[in-house]
Each structure stands twice: as C-alpha cells, then as structure tokens.
Amino acid sequence: MIEILCVDDDRNNRMTLQLLLEEFDDIQTTEASDGQEAIELCRQKHFDIILMDIMMPNVNGITATSVIKSFDKKTMILALSALDDETSKNQMLVSGAEDYMTKPIEDNLFHQRIANYIQIVQLRKLKPLNTDAINPFSQEIYSRSLKFKINSPQSLAELWDYYLNQAKYEIAELEDCIRIIYAIGQFSLKNHHSFSIVAEENDDNLFITLELLETINDLSIQHILVKNYKNGIFILKNHLLSFRLPKAKIIPKVDLAKIEINDYTQSVLAKTHFNKTLASDYVESTAVSLMDKIENLENIRYDLETAAIEFEKLPNQDTLHEITSILSLYIDVVDNLMEFEHFAYALNTLNDFLKTLDLEQIEAKDFKKFSILFLSLLDDIEGWRKNIFILKEANDIHYLDSSLLSTCLQIQSIFSKQEVSRHDEDEFELF
Template sequence: MVKVLIVDDNDNNRLTLNLLLEDIAGVEVCEAEDGQVAVEMCVRQNFDLIFMDIMMPNMDGFEATKLIKQLQKNCMIIALSALDDQTSKNKMLSLGAEDYLTKPVDAELFNTRVRHYLRIIALRNKETSTTSQVLNPFDAKVYSRSTTFRIDKEEALGEFWDYWLKGEKNIIDLSDCVRLIYGFGLWLLKNEQSFTIVMEESSDKVYMMLLHQGAIKSIVIKNLLLKHFAQAKYILSKEMLSFQLDMDIKSSVEVKKESVEVSAEAKKILAKTHDNALCATEYIENTAISFMGKIDGLESINDETDKAILDFERSPSKRTALIICDNFQEYADVLEELVDFAHLGFAIQTLINFLTTLTEDQFEDTKVKKLSSMLLNLLHDLASWRENVFITQVARDVHYLDASLLSSCIQVEAIFEDKSADVSGDDEIEFF
C-alpha cells in the first residue's frame, strides 16, 4: 500500500485530488490543511508520495518541503501551485520536490503522472538484486551505481577529498574515513604507485574501498586504524581495504516559532548517537529486560570458551580452533543485538572470520602459545566488561574497554602476519 499525503489549505482542492486518486488501486490517502500539520504528520509516520501546495498559512510549501526532506529523504514530493512561474518551480525543485504541477489539475495528465510516480516508488522499494559486479565484501544488495576515483597524482586525491567533504553528505564517520584513505593515498603516490578508490551504497550504508594492490603492509593499516579510526567497520584483504559507513538518518530540523514542535520522544529518537559517554546504570535502565537473560548466559559461554582455548593449546588442530570460534560466535551474536556495541561485535566477528582461515601448518608451537595467551586475555576482558557494565554497573562509560578489545582482536591477527612485507612501520604515512 502506497501512503499518500495531500497538503493544501483549500478543502475543495483536497477533495478534488482525493476523487482523482480513488481510481488508482493500492493507495492510502491522508490530508493536511497546511505545511506545519504536514511536517507534524511526517514526524509520526512515513509517506511515499506527498502533493504539496505552495501558498499556505502558518507554513508554506517551500518550508514544509525542506523540513520533510530532512525527515524522510526517500519521500517523493510533488509541488502543486496556481503559480506557473519558473522561479517558484526552481525553488521547489531545489528544496527536494521531484515534480511540479499547476492548478487547476488536468485529470488525464494527473492520472498518467501518478501512475509513473507509483512505478518509481515501487522501484525504490524493491531490493537490489545480487550481482557479480559488486565490489564491497560487506553486502551484495547495493545500488547499481558506483563512484570511482582513479588516483595517479595528488590533484586527483584532492578531488576525492573535495567530493566527499566539501558540502554535507550525511554519512556517519565520513571525515575519519576519508582522512585515513587520503593518508594512505599520499604514501602510495610518494612511492610512485597509482591506485583506485571505489564507492558503493545501499539505502542506509556507504561502502568505500581502497584498492592498494598489497602495497601497504596489513599490520600497518590495522595499527593506524586503531590509532586514528578505532570505531571503523572494515575488512582488509591482501589488495583492498573496505569500509562500511552508516547513513546519518537523524533529523536536522530546527524548532522555530513558526515551525513544527517536535515531540520530546521524537527528538530523542532522531538525535540518538553512540558517540556520547554513557554510564552503566543509565544504559541498563534503557536496555530491554529481555536482553539481560542473554547477558547472564555469557557467563557459561566464558567458561566454555576458556576450556576450549586450553584444549586448543594442548592439542592445536582445525577442530579445536573451530570450537573456540563457535564459542566466540555466541558473544558476537549477543553484541550484534546490542546496537550500542555494534563496533565491538564487528571486531569479534572479524576475529572469528580470521581464525577460521588458519590452517594446521600455521600452528607452530610459539604461535599457538602466543595465540592462546592473547585469546585468554581477550576473554578475561570480555568477562570484565560484562561484570562492570551489566552486573555491578560501576562503569562510568559502557565503552571503556572498546579500544582495548579492538586492539586485542588486531594483535591476535598480527601473530600470523607475513614479516616480509614492504613497509616496516607507519612513520612514513601521514595523518592529520
């Protein structure tokens, strides 16, 4: 069912559009008598298609369109006005309207246009098919478009910087990601190596990939990420560094005297961020009780994982290593449900994925002992995190161990790094 909102201060105009839409199946129609009411309705519910009058009291169509587009980016807004002038049309289109119709509405033209709008909306809502051309290793359900930068000189790298950071892009952690890629890019250019940066996106994610052809040692990349972009969600292969970034769906609506008053609950939802320090007691108060049973279950998982690690140290094999992975997977599954710890869950999942790639010929005595020791330390930290955040609730910041746990996951992988890589350290790679 396509949800349609008619915004017009004239009762007869709203009635006319209602009658025209009656002949179109699969449409649910709502009405608003001015722009402010329309924005208030959009705070509470989503609309697929909005017919927006321009000249209205309290809040005109220009202001309403601007605010609604900040609330609902994918909503299709069609301007309706008795003013058939280019200035009004251009202004509405620049604010986010996708078409402009003049009143009185021609019934045949309106019917044709609406059917086209509905087809476009249906395509927007349709999941993107998986294709073999998708480059990012996170998700195959991305838009068919991509953006590619072929970097062979510093001017091209500067163009990449400007494209992403010169203007609002509404992508969380975008600046950190671009700055890191820029720093890696400078090093590659100084070492006379060209490279490619590719971006793919879905409705709520952006995937940015640096194709470096194995020129930078992976442990250098990981340590620099830990230092400069610790919250990054990334996958590192021999020839490509891939980032997953979240779209910022928060509203930037400003409450003005003549503007809509957004409810306190709506503001709380729209302004939610995971970057703020949050004490354990406050966090537990806002955590669903149903999660606490899963947190309690982690104690027995800790004991089982401890035993599995010791078994692996005594008898290192693919089988005993996979038992460790299975136990850590239960931790990762719980963390995935706790949205505030998504980065931590991602780090543990990445560690699990790495451990499953190890082969028995890599299980040298020294490496096995070091791996077992580091996994036990990681497990101890996880137990401490669970105790201080969820049991005693003494942690002043629920994320107090994030950096340490992320570092532990990276250092585990470093045990098996190839020491013959080209770059011996990170001193030559510049960040700012």
C-alpha cells in the same frame, strides 16, 4: 501502504483530490488546509507523496515545500496550482518539488503521474541487492558506485576535496576515515604504486574500499588502523581494505514557526548525529532463533578454554586444530548477527592465522604467552555476550570492537614472522 498528504486551503479542492485518489488501492490520505499545517504533520510522520497547492494563507506552497524537503528529502511533492506560469513552476521545482500540474486537473494525466510516483515509492522500499558489490560488508547497496583512480597526488587531493568539502554526508567518522585513506595513498604513491578506491552505499552506510593494497603488509595496516583509527569499522581481506561508515540518524528539528532563532542556531539544529545503539534496543530487534545460539556461546567458550589449556600443556597441530575448530563455531554465530562484521572480522583474522601456523617454528615460551592472552580474550568476549545479550546494559553494542581487534593482533604477533614494519608506520603522514 502509501501515505499521501493533500494540502490545499480550499475544502472542495481537497475533496476533488480524495475522489481522484480513490482509483488507487493501499493508500492512506491525510489533509492539511495550509502550508504551516502541512509542515507540522510532516514533522510528526513521513508522507510518501504530497499534493501541494501554491497559493495558501499563513505559509504558501513554495515555502512549505522548501521547509519539508529540508528535513525529509525522500517525500515526493507534486505541485498543483491554478497559476500556469513559468515563474511559479520554477520556484516550486527549485524548492524541491518533483513535478508541477495546473488546475483544473485532467483525470487521466493525474492518474498516470500518481501511478508512476507510487511505483517509485514501492521500489524505494525494497532492499537493494547488488551481487557485484566490491565491499565485503553487504550486497544490499545501491546500483551506483563511485570510483577514484589514485595515481598521483592530485587524484588523492580530489578524493579529499570530494568527501570533506563537497559531498553532503553527515557521517561522524568520515573525516578520520579519509585522513587514514589519504595517508595510505601518500605512502603507496611514494612507493610508485597506484590503486583504486570504490565508494558504495545504501540508506544506512557508506562503504569505501581500497583495491589492490600491495605496498604494506596486512599486519602493518591492522596495527596502523588500531593505533590511529580506533573507532574504525573495517575488513582487510585479499588485498582489499574496506571501511563501513554508518550514516547519521536525523534528529527532528524544532518547529521554526513557533520559536524564533537566529541563522547560526538553525544551522546547528539542522545537523545530524550518529546515535549509538543500546544493547536493549539491539536485543529487541534480534531474531529469537539467534538468541538460542547466543546462549550456547557460553558452552562454546567453555570448550575453547579447555582446548586452550590443553594446547599449553601439549602444543601440537591436533590441539591447535581443536582450538580453531571450536572458534569457528563461535564465529559462525557472530557472523549471523547484524552490525557485528568488525567483531567477526577480528575473530576470523585470528582463526585464519592460527589455521596456517607452523608450530615447529615456534619457541616453547610463546605457547604460555598465547594461552594467557587467549584466555583473556575469551573473558572479554564472554563479557561482551553478557553485557549485550543477557544483562542488556551496554550503552553501545560496539564498545568492544576496537580492543578486541587489538587483542587478536597482539595474539597473532606472538607467533607471526611477518613483522610489523616500524619504517612503514613512521612513513605514514597522519595529520
């Protein structure tokens, strides 16, 4: 259903618009008699298309367009006016209107314009799909992307300036993410290694991916991120380091016509904030078919505990294979859950490492260390399952992401021959 708002102080003009719109199916129309009423209606709900008169009492169409566009950029506004002059047209377009038509309205031209806007609205509502996506999080991204070639300190400074000084993103973690990327870039350039950064996005997320990371080993990068970017959501795979940055949800602003506030207060109210996802809200939106699999995670966790205890008693490739096989079943369920890519990445990283582990190179004392930490990890993820999906008490569904990855890395470091370079960490210039 396409929502259309007709704004005009003349009742006959509104009736004319209603008659013209009868040409279209699956639309719902609402009327407003002036700009102030239009603003109030738009604060209550989103309208896909607004037909806006210019000359109206109380609040005119130019002001109303500017205010509405300040909190709802996706609504499409078509200005309708008896004023056929460039000044009025330019003022409406500068205020945010997509188009301008003069009265009296020519039927065929009106129908053509509205048909085009309805098509755009319908296409917007379809989820984008890009099979050429660079990031490993999602293929549901816009067709556009932005690529930075990092081959000099100047190109790195351009990245910094674009995201922290120019781009209008309201993302809570953006500054921390860019600082980490800047540090990685500095380290890579010092080692005479250039690389590319690709930015992709959709309505909900910005994805920033660093390509061809070869100057730092994976374990060092993981430790640096866990230490310096605890809230980061990332996947490191095949020399690609990709970050997912959730975009902020807009908090509706106070009605400015009824409350007098200064410019500074208005600028604060205009800001957006990232809202944490409550467990109760997340579970409510989770498919029933997945909930059955989530309940079965308790049985899988019990099998993992049994396999870990057996591995401590008899550490060989067969008992280790039993652990990785059962852990794969656990990961399969987590992989199907929206919003838990980072959680699944942590478990996948550990499992992939264990699958390639050569036990002949491991000291006997390390098997007991592994068993203790692995059982502790299983306790943590069982607590995660209960707090989110059973008790629904978690205030943030991502409360365990960072500590889980840290534990997985700690387990991996027991056996890993790929030492974390203290020199690498010391060379990182974080500020």
